[in-house]
Amino acid sequence: MIAHYAGIAGRMFNTPLMYAPEKASTVAMSIGPRVLGGVVSVGGGIEPAHHLPRAGVPGDPLGQSYDRAGILPFQVVNGVAVIQISGSLVHKGGYVGAMSGATSYEGLQAQIVRAASSSAVRAVVFDIDSFGGEVSGAFETAQMLSDLSAQKPTLAILTDFALSAAYLLASQARQIVIPEFGQAGSIGVITMHADWSQAIAASGVNITIISSGEQKTDGSPYAPLPDGVREQIQATIDMMRERFAEFVAAGRGARMTKDQALATEAASFMGAEAVSIGLADAVADPATAFNAFVSEINKGKTR
Numbered sequence: 001m002i003a004h005y006a007g008i009a010g011r012m013f014n015t016p017l018m019y020a021p022e023k024a025s026t027v028a029m030s031i032g033p034r035v036l037g038g039v040v041s042v043g044g045g046i047e048p049a050h051h052l053p054r055a056g057v058p059g060d061p062l063g064q065s066y067d068r069a070g071i072l073p074f075q076v077v078n079g080v081a082v083i084q085i086s087g088s089l090v091h092k093g094g095y096v097g098a099m100s101g102a103t104s105y106e107g108l109q110a111q112i113v114r115a116a117s118s119s120a121v122r123a124v125v126f127d128i129d130s131f132g133g134e135v136s137g138a139f140e141t142a143q144m145l146s147d148l149s150a151q152k153p154t155l156a157i158l159t160d161f162a163l164s165a166a167y168l169l170a171s172q173a174r175q176i177v178i179p180e181f182g183q184a185g186s187i188g189v190i191t192m193h194a195d196w197s198q199a200i201a202a203s204g205v206n207i208t209i210i211s212s213g214e215q216k217t218d219g220s221p222y223a224p225l226p227d228g229v230r231e232q233i234q235a236t237i238d239m240m241r242e243r244f245a246e247f248v249a250a251g252r253g254a255r256m257t258k259d260q261a262l263a264t265e266a267a268s269f270m271g272a273e274a275v276s277i278g279l280a281d282a283v284a285d286p287a288t289a290f291n292a293f294v295s296e297i298n299k300g301k302t303r
Contacts, residue, residue, distance in 0.1 A: 015134070015135075015136075015191060016135040016189050016190075016191045016236065016237050016240055017132070017133065017134060017135060017164075017165075017189070017190050017191060017192075060109075060110060060113065062096070062106055062107060062110045063109075063110035063111075063113055063114060066096075066110065066114070067114075072114055072118060072120070072121075073096045073107075073110055073111050073114060074096070074111050074114075074115065076120055076121060077294055078294050078297070078298055079120070079121065079122040079123065079294075079297055079298060080121070080122065080123045080124065080125055080293065080294050080297055081111075081115045081118075081121045081123070081124045081125070082124075082125050082127055082290075083108065083111045083112070083115065083124060083125070083126050083127070084097050084098060084103065084126075084127045085103055085108065085126055085127065085128045085129075085130055085166060085169060085170075086098045086103055086127070086128070086129045086130050087101040087102050087103055087129075087130060088101060088102045088103070088130070088131070088132075088133045089102070089103055089104075089105065089130060089132060089133025089134060089138065089165050089166065090102050090103070090104050090105070090133055090134050090137075091104065091105055091106070091134050091136040091137035092104055092105075092106045092137070093106055093107060096108075096110060096111055102133075103130065103133075104137075105134075105136075105137035105138060105140070105141040106137070108141050108144075108145075108169075109140070109141055109144055112141070112144045112145060112148050113144070115148060115152070116147070116148050116151055116152065121152065122152065122153075122297055123152055123153040123154065123155070123293070123297045124148060124152060124153070124154045124155075125154075125155050125156075125157055125290060125293060126145075126154065126155070126156045126157065126169065126170065126173055127157055127159055127286075128156055128157065128158050128159065128161075128162045128166055128169070128170050129158070129159045129160040129161055129162075129166075130161060130162065130163070130165070130166035131161055131163050131164065131166065131186075132163050132164030132165035132166050132167070132168075132186065133164075133165050133166075134165070135165070135189065135240055138165045138168055138169070139168070139243065139247065141169060142168050142169055142171075142172050142247050142251075143172075143247075145169055145172040145173065146172040146247075146250065146251060149172055149173055149174050149251075153174060153297060154172075154173040154174050154175075155173055155174065155175050155176075155177065155289070155293050156169075156170035156171075156173035156175070156176045156177070157177050157286050157289050157290055157293075158170065158176065158177065158178045158179060158182045158183075158184060158280070158286070159179070159182070159286045160179065160182050160183075161182060161183050161184075161268075162176075162178075162182075162183075162184050163183060163184070163185060163186040163268050164186040164187070164188065164189075167184055167185055167186060167187065167248075167279070168187075168244055168247055168248070170184070171247065171248045171251035171252055171256075172247070172250075172251040173251070175281045175282075176279070176280040176281050176282075177280065177281065177282050177283075177284045177286070177289040178271055178274050178275065178279075178280040178282075178283055178284075179271065179283065179284070179285060179286060180270075180271045180272070180283055181270060181271060182270065182271060182274075183268045183269065183270050183274070184268065184269060184274040184279040184280050185264055185266075185267055185268040185269050185274065185279050186266055186267070186268045187241070187244055187245060187248060187261050187262070187264055187266055188241050188244070188265075188266025189237040189238075189240040189241050189244065190237070191233060191237055193219060193221070193225045193230075193233075194221045195221065195223070195224050195225060196221050196222060197222055197223050197224060200222065207222050209222060218232070219233065241262070241266075242262075244261075245258045245259075245261035245262045246258055248261040249261060252278060252279075255278040255281070256277070256278035256279065260277070260278060264277070264279075271283050
């Protein structure tokens, strides 16, 4: 593995992800060979399918930078804030909106806090088109979105996909609108273990791991994955899926229970079918839905 790809590899492999499976396999097979320095095969039943503020969650440095500049970190249309959730979702990143194909939970949190506190914002639309991303930071962001929805009207408008972690966030809005051929769901968690042992052996390189602690090397990429470690990882992601379903049930209320969320078995659903099972509330063109929401919010401002 090339040294400067180590950070990318750390985010791709051996970490729980809330990605749609086709996206996970696409990432692994397209970027994996470059990151790992060899051919990548995908197992487990997955088919291929400017200067920035300092990053960090404590102290909200990103949001504070906008406060000092005296600007809001999102567009406001007639009292309605528009917060974009698109591309891959990552934990930290000193930016708002999509940057190089990624949206950071840190950036979303900075926006949510200011949408909740700003007197210029009467309601919030989340413009969502994402296959999901990292587990780290996802549940905290979903909770903040839920708290915002308790304070002000919120609407998740899917401009295409809201899958896995993106659906976790969408489910915390008061209402969800999906286009006819958009998709919602994928209520599940996935992780990928990279086994480099055969590639390393073929290259004639021997790696000696010296560690302290019986489980220190669990999941090491330099050896095949033992059954016991696989079972531990499976138990962890099963627990995360349960938590995901709990959040969906809390956000959707009577429209989708925890058991119903789990019963989807992490499948994704298109348009009208997503509405029929409770993942979304209406099928509509995104622009039409947005205009109708803005109009409704402004009708109500004198009441």
